[in-house]
Amino acid sequence: MRRGIGEGHAAQRADKSDLGKEQPRTAPAERLGEQRDRQPVDKRRTDAYGGSVANRSRLVLEIIEGVRRAAPGMHISMKMNCTDFMPKGQRPQQALEFALMAEQAGLDSIEVSGNGTSVAGIRAGVNEGYFRRFAEALAEETALPVILVGGWRSLEAMQAILDETEIGFLSMARPLVREPDLPARWLAGDTRPAECVSCNMCYQTPGHGCVFRMRERL
Numbered sequence: 001m002r003r004g005i006g007e008g009h010a011a012q013r014a015d016k017s018d019l020g021k022e023q024p025r026t027a028p029a030e031r032l033g034e035q036r037d038r039q040p041v042d043k044r045r046t047d048a049y050g051g052s053v054a055n056r057s058r059l060v061l062e063i064i065e066g067v068r069r070a071a072p073g074m075h076i077s078m079k080m081n082c083t084d085f086m087p088k089g090q091r092p093q094q095a096l097e098f099a100l101m102a103e104q105a106g107l108d109s110i111e112v113s114g115n116g117t118s119v120a121g122i123r124a125g126v127n128e129g130y131f132r133r134f135a136e137a138l139a140e141e142t143a144l145p146v147i148l149v150g151g152w153r154s155l156e157a158m159q160a161i162l163d164e165t166e167i168g169f170l171s172m173a174r175p176l177v178r179e180p181d182l183p184a185r186w187l188a189g190d191t192r193p194a195e196c197v198s199c200n201m202c203y204q205t206p207g208h209g210c211v212f213r214m215r216e217r218l
């Protein structure tokens with residue numbers, strides 16, 4: 001596949017640089033997802049890349065294998081949808097099958113996300129970690145480190161999930177757009193929850209800046 005070859009060349013270049021990491025994104029409407037090969041809603045393809053979960057996973061698996069061949073020592077991570085949240089979209093069981101096939105293909109870690117990943121209205125201690133159920137199930141099934149993104153706002157909730165489940169890592173986006181120094185703040189002992197209010201206005205601004213930070217600078 002041309003895409004797989006392109007990813008392999010990119011991986012070789014990244015491997016020679018200090019980046020040393022590759023993360024295919026397999027959600028819809030972005031990068032690999034643009035081709036929609038993995039979406040049941042578009043499973044009308046009748047060739048080797050359409051239909052069954054295995055066929056729809058083939059492109060991503062070939063890319064992982066291609067990157068692994070091109071850069072054997074590189075850490076390959078993948079951000080994937082646990083569900084598409086759309087009629088006839090990918091369901092969690094299919095996502096689980098896909099993740100386990102990716103592990104066999106040579107993946108090193110997997111980040112669990114979902115369609116419409118930036119859920120609004122997250123409140124600390126109330127509704128954090130909205131993809132946790134799938135990530136917990138995946139972490140039970142795979143030997144790969146599982147990373148969970150989506151709605152982490154408080155140290156307490158983050159510590160609890162790391163203590164109570166097999167999930168190995170947590171990642172954040174909007175809290176760091178709002179407060180780039182959040183990890184440093186927490187490490188310094190100020191453990192108040194993230195100030196991000198999950199309004200998603202940063203999607204509307206040039207450069208995806210936080211509207212509150214922009215206002216503070218005026």
Ligand SMILES: Cc1cc2nc3c(=O)[nH]c(=O)nc-3n(C[C@H](O)[C@H](O)[C@H](O)COP(=O)(O)O)c2cc1C
Binds near residue numbers: 113117118150
């Ligand atoms: C402005 C903005 C741009 C984003 N762009 C991408 C993207 O290009 N690819 C992607 O996989 N996720 C993207 N995300 C989603 C985040 O990586 C993350 O999965 C999501 O916001 C949930 O995590 P959070 O609650 O910590 O923000 C974006 C999020 C924001 C706020």
Ligand code: SF4
Binds near residue numbers: 199
């Ligand atoms: S605009 Fe700021 S407060 Fe609103 S979601 Fe984005 S980072 Fe969070």
